[in-house]
Amino acid sequence: MRSPRSFFEPLAIGAPQPLRAIPPVPSRMIHFFDPGNPKMVTKLPSLATSVDVLLGNLEDAIESSRKDQARAALVDVACTTDLGTTSLWARVNALNSPWFIEDITRLVSEAGEQIDVLMVPKVEGPEDIEFVDRLVALLEARAGISRPLQLHAILETSRGVANVEAICMASPRMQGVSLGPADLAADRQMKTTAVGGGHPGYLVREDPPGGDVHAVRTTAQQDLWHYTLARMVDACRLAGIQPYYGPFGDIRDVVACEDQFRNAYVMGCVGAWSLHPVQIDIARRVFTPDEGQVAWARQVLAALADGSGAVMIDGKMQDDATFKQCANVVALADLISE
Numbered sequence: 001m002r003s004p005r006s007f008f009e010p011l012a013i014g015a016p017q018p019l020r021a022i023p024p025v026p027s028r029m030i031h032f033f034d035p036g037n038p039k040m041v042t043k044l045p046s047l048a049t050s051v052d053v054l055l056g057n058l059e060d061a062i063e064s065s066r067k068d069q070a071r072a073a074l075v076d077v078a079c080t081t082d083l084g085t086t087s088l089w090a091r092v093n094a095l096n097s098p099w100f101i102e103d104i105t106r107l108v109s110e111a112g113e114q115i116d117v118l119m120v121p122k123v124e125g126p127e128d129i130e131f132v133d134r135l136v137a138l139l140e141a142r143a144g145i146s147r148p149l150q151l152h153a154i155l156e157t158s159r160g161v162a163n164v165e166a167i168c169m170a171s172p173r174m175q176g177v178s179l180g181p182a183d184l185a186a187d188r189q190m191k192t193t194a195v196g197g198g199h200p201g202y203l204v205r206e207d208p209p210g211g212d213v214h215a216v217r218t219t220a221q222q223d224l225w226h227y228t229l230a231r232m233v234d235a236c237r238l239a240g241i242q243p244y245y246g247p248f249g250d251i252r253d254v255v256a257c258e259d260q261f262r263n264a265y266v267m268g269c270v271g272a273w274s275l276h277p278v279q280i281d282i283a284r285r286v287f288t289p290d291e292g293q294v295a296w297a298r299q300v301l302a303a304l305a306d307g308s309g310a311v312m313i314d315g316k317m318q319d320d321a322t323f324k325q326c327a328n329v330v331a332l333a334d335l336i337s338e
């Protein structure tokens with residue numbers, strides 16, 4: 001006779017592992033692909049040689065009628081395609097969608113050892129991440145998966161922005177957060193119609209010379225995403241996780257894409273999404289520290305050997321704080337060149 005325990009063997013979900021000990025890997029470009037598109041899938045092994053992260057997308061941009069096919073195809077890609085050392089991420093559908101439960105169940109149960117990070121869209125508060133964390137823990141335990149999956153949230157609602165600090169700290173599985181400018185613009189009722197980037201109406205005008213409001217004055221377009229990016233970067237650093245700019249939808253406008261990515265890089269982001277192969281090189285160029293800057297940073301580190309005191313180099317004062325900035329630049333350059 002079976003013992004009552006054998007009917008319900010508690011799953012060993014235990015305490016979450018100290019996931020942040022997972023060594024960081026470069027993630028300058030998170031390149032999106034449609035797993036249900038066989039032409040795109042055939043190109044994955046060669047794409048893998050030029051990108052840091054490949055992400056199979058199941059959410060927006062995949063028609064409702066193709067969700068099941070795309071999910072099955074992503075499991076197949078994960079289990080059968082050799083992507084070398086390139087990370088494989090998956091974007092699941094939103095928690096309140098009819099597809100989420102099937103996405104998470106199948107991806108974790110059938111490809112949980114192959115997928116590195118699950119990107120969760122439209123995260124509104126820490127409770128969303130806590131819920132996904134528990135669900136993933138149960139599925140991992142049931143499937144006997146030894147390597148814990150990491151979670152990545154997309155910040156794309158006003159409520160999500162209001163809760164960003166709590167979201168970042170909601171689980172030790174949290175790997176990072178991306179800004180989702182398209183859905184965020186919709187949720188905030190911004191008067192834009194694009195996926196990321198600027199708007200010609202969002203600008204500042206030089207003060208009138210001598211108070212003459214009729215004088216010709218220069219204008220400069222402003223970064224619509226500055227506030228959210230800055231807040232997101234602070235929240236991520238507070239939690240010890242990585243911040244990313246998300247998508248830039250005007251594929252032809254490589255100049256504005258590069259500007260948007262560079263703003264994010266300078267502000268502290270480590271990468272951005274690439275929606276088209278042309279954006280891969282842009283992201284690589286932007287999110288890899290520039291050689292001149294790395295050489296300068298090494299010079300500062302050498303001049304302040306133990307990181308204390310103050311020295312002048314080329315007329316610029318260097319001290320403990322610039323030492324730390326330079327150490328960040330050098331650490332990133334070293335990580336990328338490994």
Ligand code: GLV
Nearest residue numbers: 156180181182183
């Ligand atoms: C990304 O998902 C966005 O909405 O910008």
Ligand code: MG
Nearest residue numbers: 060156180183
């Ligand atoms: Mg979105």
